[in-house]
Amino acid sequence: MTAIVNEHIQPALPPPPVRRRWNGTRTTGWIALAVMIGLLGGLSLYLILAWDSELVAKYAPKYWKGLQITLGLVATSLVFGAAMSLPVAMARLSPSRTVGALAYAYVYLFRGTPLLAQVFLVYYGAGEFRPELQSVGLWAFFRDPWNCAVFAFALNTAAYQAEILRGAIQSVAKGQWEAAEALGLTRLQAFRKIILPQALIVALRPYGNEIILMLKGSAIVAIITVLDLMGETRRAYSRSFDFQTYLWAAVVYLLMVETIRNIWERLEKRLTRHLRRDG
Amino acid sequence: MDEMLALLSLGDTGWGDEIASGVGVTISLALATLPLGLLIGFFVALAKQSEEQTLRLAGNIYTTVFRGLPELLTLFLVYFGAQIGIRQLLLAMGSETTIEINSFLAGMVALGLVFSSFSSEVFLSAFRAIPRGQYEGGYAIGLSRFQTMRLIILPQLIRIALPGLSNLWMILLKDTALVSVIGLSDIIRQTGIAARVTKEAFLFFGVACLLYLALAILSSIAIGAINHWAAKGDAPR
Numbered sequence: 427m428t429a430i431v432n433e434h435i436q437p438a439l440p441p442p443p444v445r446r447r448w449n450g451t452r453t454t455g456w457i458a459l460a461v462m463i464g465l466l467g468g469l470s471l472y473l474i475l476a477w478d479s480e481l482v483a484k485y486a487p488k489y490w491k492g493l494q495i496t497l498g499l500v501a502t503s504l505v506f507g508a509a510m511s512l513p514v515a516m517a518r519l520s521p522s523r524t525v526g527a528l529a530y531a532y533v534y535l536f537r538g539t540p541l542l543a544q545v546f547l548v549y550y551g552a553g554e555f556r557p558e559l560q561s562v563g564l565w566a567f568f569r570d571p572w573n574c575a576v577f578a579f580a581l582n583t584a585a586y587q588a589e590i591l592r593g594a595i596q597s598v599a600k601g602q603w604e605a606a607e608a609l610g611l612t613r614l615q616a617f618r619k620i621i622l623p624q625a626l627i628v629a630l631r632p633y634g635n636e637i638i639l640m641l642k643g644s645a646i647v648a649i650i651t652v653l654d655l656m657g658e659t660r661r662a663y664s665r666s667f668d669f670q671t672y673l674w675a676a677v678v679y680l681l682m683v684e685t686i687r688n689i690w691e692r693l694e695k696r697l698t699r700h701l702r703r704d705g
Numbered sequence: 706m707d708e709m710l711a712l713l714s715l716g717d718t719g720w721g722d723e724i725a726s727g728v729g730v731t732i733s734l735a736l737a738t739l740p741l742g743l744l745i746g747f748f749v750a751l752a753k754q755s756e757e758q759t760l761r762l763a764g765n766i767y768t769t770v771f772r773g774l775p776e777l778l779t780l781f782l783v784y785f786g787a788q789i790g791i792r793q794l795l796l797a798m799g800s801e802t803t804i805e806i807n808s809f810l811a812g813m814v815a816l817g818l819v820f821s822s823f824s825s826e827v828f829l830s831a832f833r834a835i836p837r838g839q840y841e842g843g844y845a846i847g848l849s850r851f852q853t854m855r856l857i858i859l860p861q862l863i864r865i866a867l868p869g870l871s872n873l874w875m876i877l878l879k880d881t882a883l884v885s886v887i888g889l890s891d892i893i894r895q896t897g898i899a900a901r902v903t904k905e906a907f908l909f910f911g912v913a914c915l916l917y918l919a920l921a922i923l924s925s926i927a928i929g930a931i932n933h934w935a936a937k938g939d940a941p942r
Contacts, residue, residue: 455759458752462763466770538875538921539914540882543893547914550906645775649886656777669789672782676774683773 469673476670485662485671492658493678495572499654500644502576504637507583514588519595529588536585542646544582549574549650575647579640586636594629595621627698634690638683645679655679712903713912720899720909727895728916730809734881734891738813739874742820749821750828764825771822776815776880783815784808784887812884820877827869831862864935871928878920892916 517529536544552559552568559565567573598621606616648657659675662668715721752764771779788806795802835858843853885894896913900906 451755451757451760455752455755455757455763458763459759462766466766535914535918538879539917540879540893542882542885543910543913543917546893546897546900547907547910550900551910554904554907642773642775645777646883648777656775659778660781663785669785672778672785676778676782679775679778680770680773684769 473670473673473677476668478668478670481666481668481670485658485666488653488658488662489655489674489678492653492655495652496641496644496654496656499572499575499579499647499652500637500640503579503583503644504640506576506580507587510580510584511587511591514584515591515595518588518592533585533589536582537589541578541582541643542649545575545578545646545650548578571647571650571652575644575650575652579644583636583640586639587633590629590632590636591625593632594625597628598624627701630690630694630697634687634694637690638686641682641686642679709905709908712899712905712908720895720903723895723899724892724909724912724916727890727892728920730889731878731881731891732920734809734812734816734884734889735874735878737809738816738820738877738881741813741817742824742873742877743870745817745821746824747828749825750832753825753829754832768822768825771818772826774819776819777883777886779819780812780815780883780887783818784811787811787814808884808887808889811887812881812889816877816880816884819880820873823873823876824870827866827873828862830869831866832858834865835861860938864938867928867932867935871924871931874924874928875921878924879917882917 514529514532517525518533520526520529548568549571552574556565559568568577602620602624603616606620607613611619644654645656647654648660651657653661655675655678659671662671711719713719713721713724715725749764749767752760753768755761755764774782784806788804791804791806795804839857839861840853843857844850848856881891882893885891885897888894892913896909900909903909
């Protein structure tokens with residue numbers, strides 16, 4: 427069939443490639459790109475030229491230690507936060523108005539104030555209640571800045587994650603609940619087997635953002651003397667007065683964030699492959 | 706209770722006036738950063754939706770870098786980097802003077818860079834929500850590219866981008882807390898000093914949290930009003 431058609435009707439030739447003319451936009455584009463590459467290239471060149479093997483030998487192991495502390499801190503906070511976010515999200519969705527209002531107040535409080543203020547409140551505030559904390563045996567916990575940071579971070583991310591979860595659960599159509607009920611599932615079964623799997627797919631992207639937000643936000647623990655990656659960087663700078671200490675930290679943070687973003691993108695693609703129609 | 710009120714009162718004995726000046730600094734820093742971040746963000750978004758590949762690439766590099774760095778690190782990079790850069794420049798010119806970078810300016814630039822990289826994404830998705838026909842309609846009635854942008858695209862763009870931008874404003878308001886680290890006397894720094902002097906850390910940092918909360922509530926009222934104003938042009942339902 428196609429052969430006959432092609433014989434009688436010549437297939438149209440593809441249009442000739444448009445000759446892109448040199449105009450203002452193109453000039454701006456090249457200038458912008460040149461500036462970007464110039465800046466980034468200049469900084470990279472500086473890092474290469476200023477390579478100081480003594481400095482690197484001295485501080486690289488410390489950066490590595492700091493990196494481990496950063497990752498440990500973020501992972502611990504995220505896990506505790508996730509565990510705490512579930513009851514908060516449930517409370518937000520509760521039909522009881524008082525429970526809902528309490529959960530909303532919690533979420534609003536932690537999302538409306540800076541993480542730095544929360545960390546200060548926990549770290550410096552705990553010192554004030556030392557006798558009380560000692561009498562209940564919690565002082566050993568709050569004496570350590572790392573613990574205080576995890577405590578504040580977990581409370582903070584729990585508020586954010588609760589909102590993510592609530593939005594995701596609400597995005598699942600009401601008919602799903604009704605269908606589960608019609609099948610004779612209890613509410614818990616329906617939630618666990620029908621609602622949550624669908625909600626988590628919706629929540630996937632915001633969860634990824636929350637991880638990155640937490641990783642970036644964790645840099646502030648350096649201010650309360652935790653020697654995470656940022657803390658080690660600050661210490662290295664205050665000793666060497668060498669600006670490349672900060673640049674190396676920037677490189678490490680950028681690599682981490684981009685890696686997580688890529689992993690998350692792949693994970694999302696894999697987990698939503700049943701929803702795509704083209705594949 | 707009376708002791709607490711005395712600590713928070715105005716005048717020589719209380720810390721109320723110091724903290725109030727901190728609130729002023731926080732608000733003015735956020736307000737000064739906003740136009741800078743919006744303007745840069747808008748142009749970066751323009752670059753990212755351009756047909757020119759090089760412009761898109763440049764815009765994407767910009768966003769990737771400033772979205773991926775911790776805000777605190779960006780602040781230090783700007784603050785110390787500018788100081789070192791200017792000193793080197795002055796040395797090259799044969800001058801030995803050292804210049805202190807104004808921490809307000811450094812904070813404004815750093816937060817502006819972060820804000821613009823996020824707002825460019827908001828603007829970009831708003832640009833994509835406007836159909837091509839709107840541009841073509843503009844050109845068809847004889848408007849220039851600039852006029853089409855100003856009279857047809859921008860009014861719609863602002864309306865679509867408003868929810869995303871108000872989110873970013875809330876984030877900006879909280880991020881200003883970081884400039885206390887480079888010595889700007891904002892809410893956190895002033896309450897921190899008060900906490901150290903009076904040994905009432907919980908009270909003063911609690912007050913700081915409440916102040917930020919109050920600012921957030923005030924902002925959401927203002928944003929509600931702006932939303933109302935922006936929705937005026939919508940067809941009545």
